Amino acid sequence: MNLDLHIITKELCKNFTLNSNNQNVLKNINFQSNRGEFVSVIGRSGSGKTTLLKLLAGLLNLSSGSILINNNTPESARNNKELGFISQNPALLPWYNVFENINVALKINRKTNQIYDDEKIKDILRFIKLEGIENYYPYQISGGMKQRVAIARSIIYNPDLLIMDEPLSALDEITREEIRYEILGLHEKYNPTIIFSTHNILESVMLSDRVLVLSGKSKNFIEDITIDLPRPRSSSLEDSLKVSNYVNRLKKTIYHDR
Numbered sequence: 001m002n003l004d005l006h007i008i009t010k011e012l013c014k015n016f017t018l019n020s021n022n023q024n025v026l027k028n029i030n031f032q033s034n035r036g037e038f039v040s041v042i043g044r045s046g047s048g049k050t051t052l053l054k055l056l057a058g059l060l061n062l063s064s065g066s067i068l069i070n071n072n073t074p075e076s077a078r079n080n081k082e083l084g085f086i087s088q089n090p091a092l093l094p095w096y097n098v099f100e101n102i103n104v105a106l107k108i109n110r111k112t113n114q115i116y117d118d119e120k121i122k123d124i125l126r127f128i129k130l131e132g133i134e135n136y137y138p139y140q141i142s143g144g145m146k147q148r149v150a151i152a153r154s155i156i157y158n159p160d161l162l163i164m165d166e167p168l169s170a171l172d173e174i175t176r177e178e179i180r181y182e183i184l185g186l187h188e189k190y191n192p193t194i195i196f197s198t199h200n201i202l203e204s205v206m207l208s209d210r211v212l213v214l215s216g217k218s219k220n221f222i223e224d225i226t227i228d229l230p231r232p233r234s235s236s237l238e239d240s241l242k243v244s245n246y247v248n249r250l251k252k253t254i255y256h257d258r
């Protein structure tokens with residue numbers, strides 16, 4: 001067995017029943033990801049990205065097939081704090097300030113043998129540019145800052161898997177680009193496996209080792225591209241020919257998926 005394999009899905013299917021209509025959203029997905037890999041899932045709205053990521057995070061039950069994370073179920077990975085889930089909505093606790101919102105992840109962490117100190121929180125705050133606003137309350141900070149808090153909160157307990165469902169989609173373009181490269185830096189520093197969904201093609205290319213295109217038509221991946229770009233990466237790569245070739249190829253695939 002390959003010890004580097006972190007996530008394995010076999011014939012994963014998901015159906016939703018709504019008003020006695022049975023809708024098939026994901027069909028026979030066989031997916032594998034290695035430890036430390038940054039994988040983006042792109043696809044049109046409604047193609048099933050959120051559903052897939054929630055299944056991987058143990059937040060939804062599958063209809064058939066299987067998912068293994070670290071050779072175990074997603075639920076147990078979640079209970080053991082081996083994974084963090086970040087969505088578009090940062091969902092901070094309004095009665096806690098920034099520092100407390102991040103620290104709360106440690107307080108409710110059941111992995112009690114890990115001891116964290118304020119130094120580690122400070123290091124992450126510095127990294128994700130939250131320094132100086134530790135005492136602010138959620139209503140006092142911008143959407144970008146809130147999402148930074150949500151990201152910091154999820155990495156503070158060192159999960160080896162981060163599942164990020166369009167974490168930057170609700171943000172303005174400039175903030176989005178800033179946080180994009182902070183996530184890239186966090187991945188380079190801590191090297192968790194990251195499953196990241198987005199509908200921004202350039203973003204998926206810049207961040208990922210692999211980009212998968214999910215099709216709402218076939219309910220499965222219709223493309224799996226390895227992004228062969230050196231790391232560490234910076235925004236200056238965005239203008240390179242290699243990047244625009246990847247972007248164009250992915251655009252074509254998505255445009256034809258109607």
Ligand SMILES: Nc1ncnc2c1ncn2[C@@H]1O[C@H](COP(=O)(O)OP(=O)(O)O)[C@@H](O)[C@H]1O
Pocket residue numbers: 016017018023025043044045046047048049050051052
């Ligand atoms: N809880 C649910 N009940 C019924 N249908 C759902 C539910 N969640 C998602 N769907 C349907 O599943 C499909 C995929 O949704 P979703 O995973 O949110 O796609 P994406 O994230 O790619 O936009 C959509 O047609 C959506 O309406």
Ligand SMILES: [Mg+2]
Pocket residue numbers: 049050051166
């Ligand atoms: Mg979604």
